Amino acid sequence: MSSSVLACELMNQGILALVSSTGCASASAIQSLTDAMHIPHLFIQRSSDRSPRTACRFNPSPGGQRYTLAARPPVKLNQVMLSLVQELAWKKFIIFYDMEYDIRGLQSFLDQTSREGVDVALQRVERNISQVFADLFTTMKTEELNRYRDTLRRAILLLSPTTAHSFILQAVETNLASKDSHWVFVNEEISDGEILELTHSALGRMTVIRQIFPQWRDASSRCVRQSHRISSLLCDPQEGYLQNLQVSNLYLYDSVLMLANAFYRKLEDRKWHSMASLNCIKKSTKPWNGGWSMLETIQKGNISGMTGLMDFKDSGSNSHVYFEILGSSFSETFGKDIKRLATWDSEHGLNGSLKESRIENGMQGVTVKVVTLLEDPFVMVAENILGQPKRYKGFSIDVLDALAKSLGFKYDIYQVTDSKYGSQLPNGSWNGMIGDLINKKADVAVSALTITPERESVVDFSKRYLDYSVGILLRKPVERLDMFSLLAPFEPSVWACVAASIPVVGVLIFLLNRLHPTAPLSYDVSKLICFVLFVCSGGDGVIGSVALRIVMGSWWLFTLIVCSSYTANLAAYLTVSRMDHHIRTFQDLSHQMELDYGTVRDSAVYDYFRNKGTNPMEQDTAFAELWRTISRNEGRDFSVSSPSEGIRKVTKTPYAFLWDMAVLEYAALTDDDCSVTVSGGSGSSKGYGIALQHGSPYRDLFSQRILELQERGDLDVLKQKWWPRTGRCALSLSGAHSGAPPVGRSLKLHSFTGVFCILAAGLLLACIVAALEAWWRSYNCRADSPKEDREVNLEQVHRRINSLLDDDLPHKQLPGPALDISPQVTQMPSHPHSCSPDRTDTRTRTLNKEQMRTMTEMCCTV
Numbered sequence: 001m002s003s004s005v006l007a008c009e010l011m012n013q014g015i016l017a018l019v020s021s022t023g024c025a026s027a028s029a030i031q032s033l034t035d036a037m038h039i040p041h042l043f044i045q046r047s048s049d050r051s052p053r054t055a056c057r058f059n060p061s062p063g064g065q066r067y068t069l070a071a072r073p074p075v076k077l078n079q080v081m082l083s084l085v086q087e088l089a090w091k092k093f094i095i096f097y098d099m100e101y102d103i104r105g106l107q108s109f110l111d112q113t114s115r116e117g118v119d120v121a122l123q124r125v126e127r128n129i130s131q132v133f134a135d136l137f138t139t140m141k142t143e144e145l146n147r148y149r150d151t152l153r154r155a156i157l158l159l160s161p162t163t164a165h166s167f168i169l170q171a172v173e174t175n176l177a178s179k180d181s182h183w184v185f186v187n188e189e190i191s192d193g194e195i196l197e198l199t200h201s202a203l204g205r206m207t208v209i210r211q212i213f214p215q216w217r218d219a220s221s222r223c224v225r226q227s228h229r230i231s232s233l234l235c236d237p238q239e240g241y242l243q244n245l246q247v248s249n250l251y252l253y254d255s256v257l258m259l260a261n262a263f264y265r266k267l268e269d270r271k272w273h274s275m276a277s278l279n280c281i282k283k284s285t286k287p288w289n290g291g292w293s294m295l296e297t298i299q300k301g302n303i304s305g306m307t308g309l310m311d312f313k314d315s316g317s318n319s320h321v322y323f324e325i326l327g328s329s330f331s332e333t334f335g336k337d338i339k340r341l342a343t344w345d346s347e348h349g350l351n352g353s354l355k356e357s358r359i360e361n362g363m364q365g366v367t368v369k370v371v372t373l374l375e376d377p378f379v380m381v382a383e384n385i386l387g388q389p390k391r392y393k394g395f396s397i398d399v400l401d402a403l404a405k406s407l408g409f410k411y412d413i414y415q416v417t418d419s420k421y422g423s424q425l426p427n428g429s430w431n432g433m434i435g436d437l438i439n440k441k442a443d444v445a446v447s448a449l450t451i452t453p454e455r456e457s458v459v460d461f462s463k464r465y466l467d468y469s470v471g472i473l474l475r476k477p478v479e480r481l482d483m484f485s486l487l488a489p490f491e492p493s494v495w496a497c498v499a500a501s502i503p504v505v506g507v508l509i510f511l512l513n514r515l516h517p518t519a520p521l522s523y524d525v526s527k528l529i530c531f532v533l534f535v536c537s538g539g540d541g542v543i544g545s546v547a548l549r550i551v552m553g554s555w556w557l558f559t560l561i562v563c564s565s566y567t568a569n570l571a572a573y574l575t576v577s578r579m580d581h582h583i584r585t586f587q588d589l590s591h592q593m594e595l596d597y598g599t600v601r602d603s604a605v606y607d608y609f610r611n612k613g614t615n616p617m618e619q620d621t622a623f624a625e626l627w628r629t630i631s632r633n634e635g636r637d638f639s640v641s642s643p644s645e646g647i648r649k650v651t652k653t654p655y656a657f658l659w660d661m662a663v664l665e666y667a668a669l670t671d672d673d674c675s676v677t678v679s680g681g682s683g684s685s686k687g688y689g690i691a692l693q694h695g696s697p698y699r700d701l702f703s704q705r706i707l708e709l710q711e712r713g714d715l716d717v718l719k720q721k722w723w724p725r726t727g728r729c730a731l732s733l734s735g736a737h738s739g740a741p742p743v744g745r746s747l748k749l750h751s752f753t754g755v756f757c758i759l760a761a762g763l764l765l766a767c768i769v770a771a772l773e774a775w776w777r778s779y780n781c782r783a784d785s786p787k788e789d790r791e792v793n794l795e796q797v798h799r800r801i802n803s804l805l806d807d808d809l810p811h812k813q814l815p816g817p818a819l820d821i822s823p824q825v826t827q828m829p830s831h832p833h834s835c836s837p838d839r840t841d842t843r844t845r846t847l848n849k850e851q852m853r854t855m856t857e858m859c860c861t862v
Helices: 003-013 024-037 077-088 103-115 129-139 142-151 161-173 192-201 247-269 291-300 395-407 432-438 492-515 523-534 546-577 586-591 604-614 622-630 643-652 661-669 699-712 714-722 753-784 794-808 849-861
Strands: 018-022 041-045 068-070 092-097 119-124 154-158 182-186 205-212 302-305 308-311 322-327 339-345 349-352 367-372 410-415 444-446 470-475 596-598 655-660 676-680
Touching (some): 024 041, 041 247, 068 291, 077 103, 077 182, 077 205, 077 339, 192 205, 247 302, 395 410, 432 444, 492 546, 643 676
Parallel strands (some): 154 182
Antiparallel strands (some): 470 655
């Protein structure tokens, strides 16, 4: 059943639009039918037997209203081949094409090469390839075969992958292919496995041109299309299924997605039309009146699908098409190292270099042009001499100098004009250093340039020479002056309870001691014992009763626990107070409200947070909050225009700057006031590399020398030079960035100010109490003793008492032990209100009643 008959049956059932994937002949018939019935038609051209496509030629539409839209972009192979021939500077070559290939598709290419004076030969390849080569040897003489062999040195193969493989094998077996030959295979559809077969079969250099589709920036969003998820078999490159699908099937999927998007917008606008139920066989059938409205809705929309961006703004055709050019340099081991040499798109043309490069003896005598961007400490301006070229220094410059010394090249360096690293603009072009490489203004780009998938799709990168992570630059918190910080381990209520427990326990000890029959203690002595035990000091052995011992043991256990808890809490408090900042991670930053934060607009870090924050598969909601703040008002509210502006903003205002960790570390190490610190720094698979033009022959040499510098430890020496771990300012890092164990920090004087204040208050109180006691004693003495008694010489009193005792004691023996009241050791009991100094000894404090009465009598006699 023909395609047009199937289309008629679908119209009878009722349709809104038609999607077809056929060859040019069937498409022409369907186009005539849909134009007549006003049915929107999305056409995907399918090549026959996987031969290269040629443009389809449709019939003129009646009334000029064409309802067929080309979902698969028009054939651009002629433009790609012309760019390749011009880049390789070919002046003579041959084109082999399939029997199914429409030679009329080469007309524009042949006209252009003819105007440029290029000699192009054409030859059709029959299905029986072995017979073709056999006929060559039977019909050609030896001289003709040699000339034909020379013609085969440069050839373009417009063949299917299967036919091309057979053709190459026959050419090698018949010795018509040479080691210095260069063949270019051109076909939009060829798998990775088929490319390997072709390149391994070829004897010389092999270049492959095929269509590609832009990779999604974030791996987790590759399986999300227009807010719905598709099978990972179709979207995940690691599954390997996507590469095996025909290009026409991918465009078929996106065409259905395009129609679904148009139908959804129709429903939103409430301009829905009833489905067309048409009988295309009857001549009286009128076209669908809603066809043109539906066609306009489809043309105004666009989607991002499996094939990239799809729209029909270019005269009813999808114009977005990309090609990649694969191959390897000329060598004996060709075919074992296949890489992308360049890319091509309809807007920018060829991006990369296809010229053959034979690099021997390093890069001796080569002068490369280097573009750079100032970024401390990667690239900085050195001290310049007036009239001399500007000189630079920095970590990246040291790496470049090491490579130049090892490879033997020289370089001329200049600063990029727009002060940008390089990002893709809305029109598809690139700015910054990446743009200079694409436009071939420079050969090499050196600075704090990170390797990203987007940049690597348009330029080449060397191996990374420094790991990359994103950090947070913060101003160090101002240390608050707390005079009583040593009291912080306990709350005021705990201190109040501890202070109240001392007199309470003192009263209990006093009462229990009074109940004990021996040696009762005064209340002030009981209280003193409690305090002595509380500060973990020893005491006199004055405890007699069991109850008193239980109280003292309980009190001792209590004081032990309180002192131990205070010591442990004090250590923990001082440790926490030494932490640099309460913001340690991106999550902490997103949860706080005190600090504004941002990064550099249109930078790799800006794209990093955009990808993380807008990714529906991201589980960490902190990145969504970070992105909302960073991108507010298109990044104008909190983000900055340059790294130096962000660092300066941190030092002046409450602000957190998100940027490359290496740059932030250097800023913290070299800050004049040592007022900033760094946090964050989560691990990343990215790194800093040297960018080169796409297809540059120097990439492998640079990568090899960088690996050698890493193995010898030279890069570690350079890192230590620019990021010293010991210096005027210390880094406060966490995690993997904390290379050395934390160093203790001594307590400052203001931490002990409160303790000294308490000591001073105690000393002052003691002086006041001592003064009051002295006044009280002097007051009692004046009140109880006559004036002349206060003037009696104490020494005379002592002699008088001793003389009386000498006279009286022989006649009357006093009971009890002998009483010695010599001036050296006075045994008179002390009283807090006595006028004489307290000279009693604790060993003679306990006197019996008889001795006390005798002492009283003698004092009265005096």
